[in-house]
Amino acid sequence: MNPRLPDIYERLLNCYGPQHWWPGDSPFEVIIGAILTQSAAWGNVEKAIGNLKSAQVLSVDALRRLPAETLARLVYPAGYYNAKARKINAFVEWLWEGYDGDLDRLFELDVAALRRELLSVYGVGEETADSIILYAGYKPVFVIDAYTRRIVSRLGLAPRVSTYSAYQDLFMQGLEPDVAMFNEYHALLVRHGKDVCRKSPRCQPCCLSAVCPFPEGLRSG
DNA sequence: GGCCAGGACACCA
DNA sequence: TGGTGTCATGGC
Helix, strand or coil: CCCHHHHHHHHHHHHHCCCCCCCCCCHHHHHHHHHHCCCCCHHHHHHHHHHHHHCCCCCHHHHHHCCHHHHHHHCHHHCCHHHHHHHHHHHHHHHHHHHCCCHHHHCCCCHHHHHHHHHCCCCCCHHHHHHHHHHHCCCCCCCCCHHHHHHHHHCCCCCCCCCHHHHHHHHHHHCCCCHHHHHHHHHHHHHHHHHHHCCCCECCCCCCHHHCCCCCCCCEC
């Protein structure tokens, strides 16, 4: 149990306030957004989701029937449009075949089984799987992304091995399992990463300076 | 004009 | 197991 993790959370929350993640009208929309946002700016993802809504195809049934080229054209603004169309198609086909297209049935699984299942789908890696479990399934797993790794490293909390699961264990073992808090914590780390860490490759004074063991400007990366 | 964004996968040594 | 290339638009 790392006592610094709750402290960091409180400081980020006081600094930025609630982030209201994940933007989306339904769990299914959250899942499609999780695939589309892979290595993409969220603004571009919103355009792609807007296209899917306008075309009235943001459902398992409609997406299954959609020709690959049409789906690729609709998600074009999110980048990697051919690859992402293939991933979305793989997910809806998998959901249809295994769960009759019913997300409620999928989310009846416990977290470990759900994660294994999701990771078996083409295009769903660890971060995407955990985003789906947390933000669409409302189950307590901590999502690790590039910002989280960077911030954790700069704070001197990086695990010995730099794997996804090692970073995830750091948070899962350092915090009480709480869906709302995990949701907010991850969103706040992304917010902090965007607002502070991205603008300067080296650390500047920020809302986490008080809990950072390193002198200002020493850390980079 | 270059860099990066709320990654995943294939291929190679 | 780890490193590298590929997928690609859009904002700054």
